[in-house]
Amino acid sequence: MQFAHVDTDWNVLSDEAFRDRAAALFDQCPQELRNARLRPRAAESRGWYLHLSRAGWLAPVWPRRYGGMELSPSKYLIYVEEMERLGCPRLRDSGVNTLAPILILQGTDAQREEYLPKILAGEHTWCQGYSEPNAGSDLASLRTEAELRGDEFVINGQKLWTSSAFDATHIFMLVRSNKSVKKQAGISFLLVDMRQPGITVRPFKSLNMQEEQCAVFFDNATTPVRNLVGEINNGWNVARAQLGYERLFSGSSRQSMTFLFKLRRIARLTGKLEDPAFVDRLTQITFDVMDLNSAYERMARTLKDGKPLGPEASLLKVWATETCQRVGELMMETADECGGLMGDVQFGDESIELLYPFLEARSWTIYGGSNQIQRNIMAKGVLNLPS
Amino acid sequence: MNAPSAEELDLLRDQARTFTRQHTDHRRLRQMRETLPGHARDVIAQFAGLGWNGVLFPESLGGSATGFSAMGVILEELGRGLIADPLVPGAVLAGRAILHCDNEALKQKLIPGIAEGTITASLAWQERPGTLDPQAIQTLATVDKGLVSLTGGKQFVAFAEAGGFVVSAKRAEDVVLVWVPRDTPGLKLQMQWRADGTPGAMLALDNATVPQENMAGAGKQALERAIDEAAAMACAEMVGVMRAALDITTEYMRHRVQFGKPIGSFQALQHKAVDLFMQQELAAAVAAEAAEVLDREPRKDERTRIIARAKARCNDACLRITRESIQLHGGIGTTDDCDIGLYFKRALTLSAWLGSSPVQRARYAPFTRQECELDV
Numbered sequence: 001m002q003f004a005h006v007d008t009d010w011n012v013l014s015d016e017a018f019r020d021r022a023a024a025l026f027d028q029c030p031q032e033l034r035n036a037r038l039r040p041r042a043a044e045s046r047g048w049y050l051h052l053s054r055a056g057w058l059a060p061v062w063p064r065r066y067g068g069m070e071l072s073p074s075k076y077l078i079y080v081e082e083m084e085r086l087g088c089p090r091l092r093d094s095g096v097n098t099l100a101p102i103l104i105l106q107g108t109d110a111q112r113e114e115y116l117p118k119i120l121a122g123e124h125t126w127c128q129g130y131s132e133p134n135a136g137s138d139l140a141s142l143r144t145e146a147e148l149r150g151d152e153f154v155i156n157g158q159k160l161w162t163s164s165a166f167d168a169t170h171i172f173m174l175v176r177s178n179k180s181v182k183k184q185a186g187i188s189f190l191l192v193d194m195r196q197p198g199i200t201v202r203p204f205k206s207l208n209m210q211e212e213q214c215a216v217f218f219d220n221a222t223t224p225v226r227n228l229v230g231e232i233n234n235g236w237n238v239a240r241a242q243l244g245y246e247r248l249f250s251g252s253s254r255q256s257m258t259f260l261f262k263l264r265r266i267a268r269l270t271g272k273l274e275d276p277a278f279v280d281r282l283t284q285i286t287f288d289v290m291d292l293n294s295a296y297e298r299m300a301r302t303l304k305d306g307k308p309l310g311p312e313a314s315l316l317k318v319w320a321t322e323t324c325q326r327v328g329e330l331m332m333e334t335a336d337e338c339g340g341l342m343g344d345v346q347f348g349d350e351s352i353e354l355l356y357p358f359l360e361a362r363s364w365t366i367y368g369g370s371n372q373i374q375r376n377i378m379a380k381g382v383l384n385l386p387s
Numbered sequence: 388m389n390a391p392s393a394e395e396l397d398l399l400r401d402q403a404r405t406f407t408r409q410h411t412d413h414r415r416l417r418q419m420r421e422t423l424p425g426h427a428r429d430v431i432a433q434f435a436g437l438g439w440n441g442v443l444f445p446e447s448l449g450g451s452a453t454g455f456s457a458m459g460v461i462l463e464e465l466g467r468g469l470i471a472d473p474l475v476p477g478a479v480l481a482g483r484a485i486l487h488c489d490n491e492a493l494k495q496k497l498i499p500g501i502a503e504g505t506i507t508a509s510l511a512w513q514e515r516p517g518t519l520d521p522q523a524i525q526t527l528a529t530v531d532k533g534l535v536s537l538t539g540g541k542q543f544v545a546f547a548e549a550g551g552f553v554v555s556a557k558r559a560e561d562v563v564l565v566w567v568p569r570d571t572p573g574l575k576l577q578m579q580w581r582a583d584g585t586p587g588a589m590l591a592l593d594n595a596t597v598p599q600e601n602m603a604g605a606g607k608q609a610l611e612r613a614i615d616e617a618a619a620m621a622c623a624e625m626v627g628v629m630r631a632a633l634d635i636t637t638e639y640m641r642h643r644v645q646f647g648k649p650i651g652s653f654q655a656l657q658h659k660a661v662d663l664f665m666q667q668e669l670a671a672a673v674a675a676e677a678a679e680v681l682d683r684e685p686r687k688d689e690r691t692r693i694i695a696r697a698k699a700r701c702n703d704a705c706l707r708i709t710r711e712s713i714q715l716h717g718g719i720g721t722t723d724d725c726d727i728g729l730y731f732k733r734a735l736t737l738s739a740w741l742g743s744s745p746v747q748r749a750r751y752a753p754f755t756r757q758e759c760e761l762d763v
Binding site: 264265267268273276279280282283284286287290291292294295297298305312315318319372375376378379382383384385386387 | 696
């Protein structure tokens with residue numbers, strides 16, 4: 001399969017011109033997908049996914065020779081800003097955002113040729129198989145085994161927290177390939193077709209009663225040896241390869257702002273603004289959100305200047321998610337008895353949903369490296385504290 | 388304004404950092420506490436030579452008009468060494484108040500001197516704690532036969548060793564600013580030492596009389612603006628204070644051994660230190676933004692919003708970082724011999740001055756209410 005090399009160099013456009021192009025494209029997103037509280041299922045968003053793909057806008061950071069836009073950091077920031085502004089959904093996109101950068105940096109030509117075009121074409125949908133029941137923050141202790149038999153790996157074990165596995169055709173995963181060495185040194189990175197009998201997907205409900213997370217069971221599942229990415233037993237390092245700037249976006253103030261807007265509405269509708277003590281708390285939390293935005297803008301500027309983001313970028317994720325939770329807590333408290341109700345809650349003429357977003361925010365400080373793990377990373381990587 | 392480029396700001400930062408490294412002297416700082424002049428005159432004298440007193444004044448008045456981002460960079464670096472005083476109360480608070488008033492001759496008389504270091508001025512505007520309202524004063528100015536006489540009292544006057552004071556007073560419905568040299572009869576100073584041992588003063592004005600040309604009008608707007616500008620620069624200084632405090636503390640954590648390991652290897656302490664680091668970075672971001680906003684000469688509402696937010700964050704971050712740094716040091720942190728205490732006391736001084744966090748949040752309260760009405 002040939003790559004659809006992209007001739008357009010978006011980076012030569014002025015920021016304003018590029019922003020206009022981005023806005024025009026994202027404005028074509030169907031209304032029913034916009035500002036949805038849940039990420040859409042693959043079937044629901046398929047049309048939009050393919051639309052982005054045909055327009056050449058699905059893979060903003062991939063190199064152009066693989067069909068990406070190869071956006072500079074500043075252009076990529078604009079891409080994300082416009083997408084968020086117009087309320088476009090985050091797609092179930094581990095293939096585009098996580099696997100592809102790994103293949104581009106660590107894969108073989110054959111792997112890139114086989115898989116990247118099919119991601120763009122929407123033919124393959126990928127999910128990520130890293131965590132396990134006993135390998136959460138301590139990911140390197142994972143135990144799902146892969147045994148090399150002839151020209152294929154035979155896989156046995158269980159993955160957990162695999163988002164949207166029920167919509168995926170393929171899984172990229174970390175497996176234990178050597179049990180007799182230091183735990184990080186015995187891990188390999190495999191690509192596995194899920195359309196085989198040895199794989200079972202079982203979704204489970206989250207606190208907010210949604211089924212997005214899954215357990216995936218492997219019972220003598222197989223994958224050919226050509227689907228090993230990087231060297232055998234080097235999977236730990238392979239998984240860490242990134243094209244660069246995604247880390248910034250877990251620290252945007254978007255979610256906190258959404259929560260703050262809700263809190264303000266509730267404050268207005270419940271008459272709490274008459275209470276100076278309440279207004280003081282609201283001001284304090286408003287500052288927390290706005291200061292997050294100031295810090296985010298500053299780091300975004302670092303990127304735009306072409307400088308790399310250091311490990312200090314983790315602070316944005318920690319502050320963003322914890323601020324969001326604090327806003328949510330004040331929101332529930334401000335709602336008084338209504339904070340204990342499910343679904344849309346009436347405040348005078350208006351109805352506001354409280355419980356769902358509040359519950360959803362519980363996971364934000366946990367996934368993607370819990371905030372405690374982020375603090376460990378910053379303690380060593382930024383403050384240079386000893387082990 | 389001669390806005391500096393990013394490269395020029397980097398150069399300025401390097402220059403100020405080198406200067407700070409050369410002149411940081413905590414032993415001398417300890418000796419100067421609760422004495423006049425309260426700062427190292429030989430060090431202060433060099434500020435003028437480097438052009439740092441004139442950063443915020445127009446070229447026509449002997450300044451360089453380089454702006455708040457530049458001044459913020461200088462103050463942050465000096466703040467690391469606890470040698471920024473009295474740049475903020477002098478060249479920013481007093482100097483900018485004069486610059487914003489309506490008496491051209493008075494500006495010509497004072498500002499070039501402040502810029503070149505031959506005149507030292509401080510601002511005496513505040514009479515009671517807990518408000519930043521320049522009109523919340525009782526001091527009266529009466530004009531007679533070309534002379535203006537002042538009667539009243541001021542407090543929380545930083546840079547108490549200055550050669551003269553810009554005193555605010557009521558005159559009919561107006562607030563006026565009057566330049567009162569230190570040796571003016573009827574002006575009495577009583578020291579009101581600040582937490583870090585730098586000189587603050589209460590001023591008693593008993594018919595203190597100076598020529599009428601020392602008086603300027605439009606005092607309310609001038610003071611509101613200068614107080615906000617000085618608050619932003621105090622923020623920059625606090626960012627330097629917190630950076631140095633956290634550097635000192637993490638250095639200590641790397642070397643202090645207990646239970647056979649450096650205490651910096653303990654996760655409970657690591658996470659505490661990271662929380663302090665996050666506060667430092669938030670404070671630095673909002674302080675830098677405040678300086679940038681001031682450089683755009685914003686309308687009053689925009690200015691109030693950013694300054695209230697910046698000062699509240701920097702106050703809280705600086706206090707928390709220095710306070711918890713003492714805890715991270717353990718027993719040694721509670722002694723006067725340990726440098727961390729000097730930073731803690733500077734944080735106490737700067738955070739209480741020009742609007743504590745509750746005062747700043749109260750200023751923002753009308754905007755908070757307004758934002759609730761707007762979001763539908």
